[in-house]
Amino acid sequence: MKLLESIEQAFRNMTDPSPYDLRQAIQQLELKEEEVSSYVAEPSYLPYGRKVLFQSEVVEVILIHLPAGRETMIHDHGASRGCAYVVEGELTNKIYELGAEGYVDESGESVVKQGQFLYAPEGMIHQMCNTGTRRVVSLHAYTPAMSNTKVYHTYEQVLDYVI
Numbered sequence: 001m002k003l004l005e006s007i008e009q010a011f012r013n014m015t016d017p018s019p020y021d022l023r024q025a026i027q028q029l030e031l032k033e034e035e036v037s038s039y040v041a042e043p044s045y046l047p048y049g050r051k052v053l054f055q056s057e058v059v060e061v062i063l064i065h066l067p068a069g070r071e072t073m074i075h076d077h078g079a080s081r082g083c084a085y086v087v088e089g090e091l092t093n094k095i096y097e098l099g100a101e102g103y104v105d106e107s108g109e110s111v112v113k114q115g116q117f118l119y120a121p122e123g124m125i126h127q128m129c130n131t132g133t134r135r136v137v138s139l140h141a142y143t144p145a146m147s148n149t150k151v152y153h154t155y156e157q158v159l160d161y162v163i
């Protein structure tokens with residue numbers, strides 16, 4: 001079965017999945033680098049490539065391509081929660097906490113290796129970084145489909161704009 005068909009079959013009947021259900025569904029896909037690579041999008045207006053592989057009101061499945069040396073904006077996922085699976089490469093996930101006046105402070109980071117999962121609980125503010133020398137490709141499943149996501153800045157980033 002083709003990848004997109006397998007993904008649709010795994011996610012289309014979900015009604016109110018937990019992040020753990022999403023993880024199970026991703027795990028059952030038994031994703032391989034070769035199989036996923038034809039869907040990898042090159043970055044255009046964002047620092048990373050993004051391709052939606054499945055979307056319903058309940059679930060959104062996205063393939064992210066973070067080239068070596070790149071990082072995402074610091075962001076949340078609105079009211080959605082989900083999980084991600086690293087298909088290729090090694091991801092550094094930085095977690096932030098919302099502080100005074102809407103700025104965020106880094107509160108921790110973890111490395112997510114190829115074949116490992118990353119949970120994104122509701123309200124999590126994070127940034128994904130690729131500090132390695134090869135690309136990172138990861139598959140993300142969120143429920144419900146994302147809306148009202150926000151981007152955040154650290155105080156140091158804001159200082160960069162002000163002279």
Ligand SMILES: [Fe+2]
Nearest residue numbers: 075076077126
């Ligand atoms: Fe995210």
